[in-house]
Each structure stands twice: as C-alpha cells, then as structure tokens.
Amino acid sequence: MKYMGSKRRIAKHILPIILDGRKRGQAYVEPFVGGCNMIDKVDGWRIGADSHYYLIKLWRAVQNGWIPKDNYTEAQYNMIKRNPQAYPEHIVGYFGFALSFGARWLGTWRKDKNNDCVGEAYRSAIKQFKKLKGVEFYNCPFDALIIPNKALVYCDPPYRGTYKYNGTKYDSNRFWSWCRRLVNQGHTVFVSEYEAPSDFKCVWSQEINAGFNQKKYFKKAVEKLFTKRRPKIMIEIRATFESKEEAIQWLQGSDAQPAEPKHTKAKAEPVEYDEPVEAKKPKAKKQEDPAKVQKRLVKAIVDFILADKVENMRKVRPLMPEGQKDVKALSVEQAQAICLELGIDV
Numbered sequence: 001m002k003y004m005g006s007k008r009r010i011a012k013h014i015l016p017i018i019l020d021g022r023k024r025g026q027a028y029v030e031p032f033v034g035g036c037n038m039i040d041k042v043d044g045w046r047i048g049a050d051s052h053y054y055l056i057k058l059w060r061a062v063q064n065g066w067i068p069k070d071n072y073t074e075a076q077y078n079m080i081k082r083n084p085q086a087y088p089e090h091i092v093g094y095f096g097f098a099l100s101f102g103a104r105w106l107g108t109w110r111k112d113k114n115n116d117c118v119g120e121a122y123r124s125a126i127k128q129f130k131k132l133k134g135v136e137f138y139n140c141p142f143d144a145l146i147i148p149n150k151a152l153v154y155c156d157p158p159y160r161g162t163y164k165y166n167g168t169k170y171d172s173n174r175f176w177s178w179c180r181r182l183v184n185q186g187h188t189v190f191v192s193e194y195e196a197p198s199d200f201k202c203v204w205s206q207e208i209n210a211g212f213n214q215k216k217y218f219k220k221a222v223e224k225l226f227t228k229r230r231p232k233i234m235i236e237i238r239a240t241f242e243s244k245e246e247a248i249q250w251l252q253g254s255d256a257q258p259a260e261p262k263h264t265k266a267k268a269e270p271v272e273y274d275e276p277v278e279a280k281k282p283k284a285k286k287q288e289d290p291a292k293v294q295k296r297l298v299k300a301i302v303d304f305i306l307a308d309k310v311e312n313m314r315k316v317r318p319l320m321p322e323g324q325k326d327v328k329a330l331s332v333e334q335a336q337a338i339c340l341e342l343g344i345d346v
C-alpha cells in the first residue's frame with residue numbers, strides 16, 4: 001500500500017541483509033509496520049505493530065477477508081475526512097492512506113481525472129493483502145510491544161526531523177535506548193534511519209529521492225540500514241583457577257571456591273567487536289535559483305514524455321492541474337508533485 005516513508009522501493013536491497021541468518025521458527029517483528037511494504041515480502045512467523053489506530057484496524061479487517069471497492073469517489077473521501085468517526089474504522093484507514101495524495105493521512109484526495117487512483121489502489125491492495133495472511137497485528141507504541149524471545153526485529157521509525165505521523169508520539173532518543181535493550185536481551189535488531197548513534201553500524205546505504213524540503217524542493221537523502229551486535233564478554237584469566245569453568249563459576253558469584261586459593265585475579269571486561277562508525281554530517285547545500293529548479297523539473301518531465309510519447313503522455317496528463325496543458329507552465333510545486341508521483345529522477 002502507498003505509504004509515507006514506504007520501504008517498497010528498497011525492500012529488495014535490505015531484506016536479504018535483514019533475513020540473512022534468520023533461524024528456523026524465529027519471529028520476524030516490525031514495531032513500525034506502516035503500509036506493510038516490508039513484512040508482505042517475508043514468510044514464517046510475523047508480527048506487525050504500529051501506534052496508528054486506524055491503520056491497524058485496516059490491517060485487522062484485511063486479516064478477516066475485507067477487500068476495498070474499486071469505485072470510491074472524491075466526495076466520499078471528503079465526507080470521511082470531515083467526519084471520520086461516522087465511518088467504519090478500517091474504511092477510514094484505507095481512505096486515509098491508500099487514497100490520499102502522497103499517502104499523507106487524510107490530507108487531500110489522490111487527484112486523478114480518470115479516477116484511476118482508486119483502480120490503482122484497488123489493484124495493488126488485491127495483490128498485497130493476500131500476502132498478509134497470518135501476520136499478527138498489534139496497535140501499540142513500539143516500547144509496549146511484547147516481543148518473543150530472540151526475535152529478528154526490523155524497525156522503520158519516523159525519521160528524526162521528518163514528517164510527523166498523525167496522532168503518534170515518537171521520541172528518537174528513547175527509541176535508540178530501547179533498541180540497545182533489545183540487543184542485550186538477545187534479539188537481532190535492524191533499523192532504517194538517516195543517522196544513528198555511533199554504536200550502531202551502517203550495513204547498507206543508498207541515495208534516494210525523499211519528498212520535499214520545507215521550501216518545497218526535492219530533497220535527496222541517503223537511506224541507511226543500521227544494526228548493533230551484542231557485546232561479547234571476554235574473560236581474561238590472569239592466574240590459576242583449576243579450569244576455565246571454575247573461573248566462570250566464580251565470576252558468576254557461585255559460593256564454590258577454587259580448590260586451593262593459589263589464585264586469583266580474574267577480570268571481566270565487555271568488548272565491543274564492532275568498530276563504532278561516526279556518522280558523517282551531510283554538507284549544507286546552497287539554495288538553487290527557483291527558475292533553474294523549474295526548468296530542470298520541466299526538462300525531466302519532457303524527457304520522460306519523449307522516452308515513450310503515447311504511453312508516458314497518458315501517465316502525465318491526469319496529473320496536470322485542471323485546465324492546464326503546457327508542461328512548461330508548471331510551477332515548481334506542481335512539477336515536483338508530478339515527478340514524485342511518477343518516480344521521475346531529477
């Protein structure tokens with residue numbers, strides 16, 4: 001399902017890394033499951049949670065066999081937006097995400113003159129929903145989720161300093177401390193973020209288009225995947241215990257003393273075996289001249305059309321503002337919206 005911050009485009013790169021080494025029967029857990037664009041490509045025992053109430057209502061309804069209609073209208077969208085309490089929660093969830101422009105929660109209708117956004121959302125729902133059979137869904141904040149022992153946990157939280165998801169509180173520092181606790185409890189943890197504390201190691205990165213910045217220009221960002229290994233305890237035996245087992249027992253506080261106290265100096269020190277990596281700060285870029293930005297975006301759209309005139313014109317036309325035919329007259333915002341919707345790289 002279309003979703004803010006969806007990982008659909010990069011799932012093929014990061015899932016093999018996350019799932020590599022997954023044990024038989026090991027639970028795969030997503031505490032920020034969002035549009036299910038990762039979990040729908042995983043098999044076995046799966047748990048998905050999210051703090052968004054209507055979203056989880058939608059996923060639960062899907063579990064019970066609900067499928068959307070392919071003839072919803074903008075008028076229905078606006079009624080639901082004005083008065084969500086008056087409608088079934090899963091329907092509100094579906095309209096709120098799948099039929100909203102840019103998948104922004106109950107923002108504006110996914111405008112499309114041919115009304116094909118409804119058809120497109122419907123077709124992708126039909127394809128995706130059947131892949132969610134058997135997922136356990138929970139509606140809770142990440143740190144209230146009960147996670148089975150030694151699980152594989154993939155976190156895709158709201159990125160620090162980006163769009164805030166409606167009605168949800170998210171504290172990034174608290175999140176990283178919680179991740180450390182999970183690692184210490186024996187879970188395997190992976191996190192998608194732009195930056196992470198230095199004890200988390202970046203295992204994959206790639207530049208992507210990440211929506212708009214505050215001045216409404218395209219923002220490039222580097223998607224990253226982080227993980228943290230469990231620290232090993234190194235036991236250094238300096239003197240003479242009878243055996244290593246005896247030393248370990250002693251360290252663990254057992255009453256048993258070594259046979260003869262010929263010893264004893266034993267020291268336990270935690271050893272980090274991942275080199276901490278310092279996250280590099282991106283260099284601040286100079287603001288580009290708006291006229292140049294407009295030209296660049298228009299050129300990208302024109303190139304896109306020229307690559308396959310009939311087919312691509314068919315895609316661009318419904319996204320043009322009403323009554324406007326000339327691509328060159330598009331404003332920066334309008335051109336950006338079209339590029340983003342069609343995945344045109346600029």
Ligand SMILES: C[S@@+](CC[C@H](N)C(=O)[O-])C[C@H]1O[C@@H](n2cnc3c(N)ncnc32)[C@H](O)[C@@H]1O
Nearest residue numbers: 005006007032034035036037051141142156168
């Ligand atoms: C980046 S999105 C996840 C997108 C998902 N991976 C996908 O590909 O569709 C982040 C999700 O975190 C949820 N969220 C925000 N704060 C949360 C919290 N404190 N606890 C749990 N979920 C939270 C949001 O509702 C949103 O669905």
